[in-house]
Amino acid sequence: xxxxxxxxxxxxxxxxxxxxxxxxxxxxxxxxxxxxxxxxxxxxxxxxxxxxxxxxxxxxxxxxxxxxxxxxxxxxxxxxxxxxxxxxxxxxxxxxxxxxxxxxxxxxxxxxxxxxxxxxxxxxxxxxxxxxxxxxxxxxxxxxxxxxxxxxxxxxxxxxxxxxxxxxxxxxxxxxxxxxxxxxxxxxxxxxxxxxxxxxxxxxxxxxxxxxxxxxxxxxxxxxxxxxxxxxxxxxxxxxxxxxxxxxxxxxxxxxxxxxxxxxxxxxxxxxxxxxxxxxxxxxxxxxxxxxxxxxxxxxxxxxxxxxxxxxxxxxxxxxxxxxxxxxxxxxxxxxxxxxxxxxxxxxxxxxxxxxxxxxxxxxxxxxxxxxxxxxxxxxxxxxxxxxxxxxxxxxxxxxxxxxxxxxxxxxxxxxxxxxxxxxxxx
Ligand code: GDP
Ligand code: IMO
Ligand code: MG
Numbered sequence: 001x002x003x004x005x006x007x008x009x010x011x012x013x014x015x016x017x018x019x020x021x022x023x024x025x026x027x028x029x030x031x032x033x034x035x036x037x038x039x040x041x042x043x044x045x046x047x048x049x050x051x052x053x054x055x056x057x058x059x060x061x062x063x064x065x066x067x068x069x070x071x072x073x074x075x076x077x078x079x080x081x082x083x084x085x086x087x088x089x090x091x092x093x094x095x096x097x098x099x100x101x102x103x104x105x106x107x108x109x110x111x112x113x114x115x116x117x118x119x120x121x122x123x124x125x126x127x128x129x130x131x132x133x134x135x136x137x138x139x140x141x142x143x144x145x146x147x148x149x150x151x152x153x154x155x156x157x158x159x160x161x162x163x164x165x166x167x168x169x170x171x172x173x174x175x176x177x178x179x180x181x182x183x184x185x186x187x188x189x190x191x192x193x194x195x196x197x198x199x200x201x202x203x204x205x206x207x208x209x210x211x212x213x214x215x216x217x218x219x220x221x222x223x224x225x226x227x228x229x230x231x232x233x234x235x236x237x238x239x240x241x242x243x244x245x246x247x248x249x250x251x252x253x254x255x256x257x258x259x260x261x262x263x264x265x266x267x268x269x270x271x272x273x274x275x276x277x278x279x280x281x282x283x284x285x286x287x288x289x290x291x292x293x294x295x296x297x298x299x300x301x302x303x304x305x306x307x308x309x310x311x312x313x314x315x316x317x318x319x320x321x322x323x324x325x326x327x328x329x330x331x332x333x334x335x336x337x338x339x340x341x342x343x344x345x346x347x348x349x350x351x352x353x354x355x356x357x358x359x360x361x362x363x364x365x366x367x368x369x370x371x372x373x374x375x376x377x378x379x380x381x382x383x384x385x386x387x388x389x390x391x392x393x394x395x396x397x398x399x400x401x402x403x404x405x406x407x408x409x410x411x412x413x414x415x416x417x418x419x420x421x422x423x424x425x426x427x
Contacts, residue, residue: 002214002215002216002217002257002259003217003218003258003259003260004023004216004217004218004219004258004259004260004262005218005219005221005258005260005262006019006219006221006262007220007221007224007225007242007243007262007263007264007321008221008223008224008225008242008263008264009225009263009264009265009314009317009318009323009326010224010265010266010271010313010314010317011224011271011272012222012224012227012271012272013040013270013272013295013297013298013304014264014266014329015266015327015329015330015412016041016057016220016221016222016264017041017042017043017052017057018042018043018057018412018415019262019264019327019412020041020056020057020058020218020220021045021057021058021061021417022410023218023427024057024064025061025063025064026216027058027064027216027217028064028065028210028217029064029065029066029210029215029216029218030057030059030064030065030066030067030218030219030220031056031066031068031203031219031247031251032054032067032068032069032220032222033071033220033221033246033249033250033251034069034071034072034221034223034241034246034250035073035132035221035222035223036053036072036073036075036105036130036131036132036135037054037079037082037105037130038053038127038128038130038223038238038299039052039053039054039222039223039299040052040053040297040298041053041057041220041222042298042415043057043060044415044417045060045417046416048089050086050089052082053078053082053298053299054072054079054082055068055079055083055086055096056068057220058220059096060091062092065095065096066093066095066096066097067097067098067099067206067207068099068102068203069099069102069250069252070099070101070204070251070252071240071241071246071249072102072103072250073102073103073132073135073136073139074098074103074104074105075105075130076189076192076196077192078105079098080195080196083096096199097199097201097206098147098196099147099200099201099202099203100146100147100200100201100203101146101147101204102146103135103136103138103139103146103147104135104144104145104146104147104149104150105130105131105135106131106135106145106160106163107180107188108134108163108167108185109131109134109135110129110130110134111131111180112134112167113127113129113131113132113134114129115171115175116133116134119175124274125236125237125273125274125275126272126273126274126275126302127273128273128300129300130299132238132239132240135239136239137239138163143159143162144159144163145163145189147196149189150189150190150192150196151193151200153186153190156186156189157182160182160185160186164179164180164182164185167180168180204251204252204253207252207253208253211253211257216427217253219250219253219258221242221243221246221247223238223240225242225263225313225316225320225321226271226316228240228241228242228243228246228320230243231243233276233360233363234360236273236275237275243320243321244258244320244321244322244323260325261321261323261325262323262324262325262327262409263317263318263325263326263406264326264327264329265317265326265327265329265408266309266328267309267328267329267330267331267334267396267400268289268293268307268330268333268334269306269307269309270289270293270295270306271305272297272300272302272305273302276363277305278310278312278343278346278363278366279308279309279343280305280306280307281306281307285308286305286306286307287306289306289307289333290306292336293330293333308340308342308343308368308370309340309343309400310343311343311400311404312343312345312346312353312354312355313356314404314405315356315405316355316356317404318404318406319405323406324407325406325408325409325410325424325426326406326407326408326409327409327410327411327412328400328408328410328411328412329411329412330412331380331389331411331412331413332379332412332413332414334393334396335377335378335379336375336377337375338374338375339373339374339375340375340396341368341370341372341373342370342371342372342399342400342403343368343369344369344370344371344403345369346366346369347366347368347369348365348366348367349365353366371399373392373396373399374392374395375392376391376392378393380413381414381419383413383421384421385421386411386421386423388421389411407424409422410423410424411423
């Protein structure tokens, strides 16, 4: 059973970095398959804390080969500074492989992201401003720059020219900005070529050969199911497919190879940026979740919006990803509430609705229907097995499992590697 996918089941920041790192010691490859440095994955190893944006969290496990797949968008300056930051802390990054087909986030993609958001004003998405959407747009429009283009100056120049022909018209005439010079961009990009060269590889071939040899490959999603461009709360989404299918296209591995799909699920809900969020709290409970859970964005430093657990969303994530397991994180954050509300259904225009509505209008009108579950006061951060948890915490987990449609195979009770209760082994 060599290929596993690990992905966010909500709106991102579920604790994917910690979960990936935890498995990293037992797998041969960890592969990012979509997104870019909009992700912020926190990994805590002993007293060391790492914030990873582009590199797969497996980079911190010495035996594991980290891979940036073809579906990822790569900002070379961010990648190189992330690598040197890790090297300075003694992490060996020499095994990294980067797909030659991954697209490059160019400086003009970052500019377009920022000016577009400013132009949208009140209607903005609240992007991370990292150039993600414009880079994927260029890819789909067939004017994107790929990693392999850094090694052919003539092709690179032609492609940058083609991309800037249109963008400079928009930047100067619509957004009232200065035009971007082709040679400046080409020069900057060529400056990255030698530095990235040792890592560039045919990752599709490498990964498929690894799977043929029964090596264990873990695909690490960025963002989350509800931020998926197809299955999320469009248009308040990211521009890629964090859902399980994205692992196949974003790494070049067939669906028949994937044996397990693990959804990372926070014991409550958070969201960064704009868009609907039925269980969002605007009171002291929301403030308490934010404070106790440390809910501040790793990438942009924005406060995360916080709310109660939403089982409708969890069920939806099970369905669209074909989840085989959940990894429930941050259960410890809920310690101290007398009663914990859990959203079991929505009320939409006076009607009870059990499943996520496909219509954006309906979702905007969705009001949570809550069931109250009894809370607990005991410190659970030292719990090592399910039976160490207080009865009410056990019942909370069991209730969530029942509502969400897949077994909860691990529970996070703290940010550290060892602050995890393993129920069913993932490997
Ligand atoms: P990711 O984007 O899904 O990797 O998640 P982030 O790293 O952005 O946010 C998750 C945060 O929760 C990080 O600060 C983690 O260190 C922390 N975390 C992960 N699992 C747990 C847990 O079980 N309990 C607590 N208290 N913190 C956790
Ligand atoms: P990780 O991997 C939470 C959100 C942004 C914005 C929307 C679009 O750490 O879970 P983008 O820059 O991608 O075009 O922004 O998506 N977003 C995230 N929210 N966690 C993330 O990543 C996110 N990556 C993007 O806030 O609402
Ligand atoms: Mg994050």
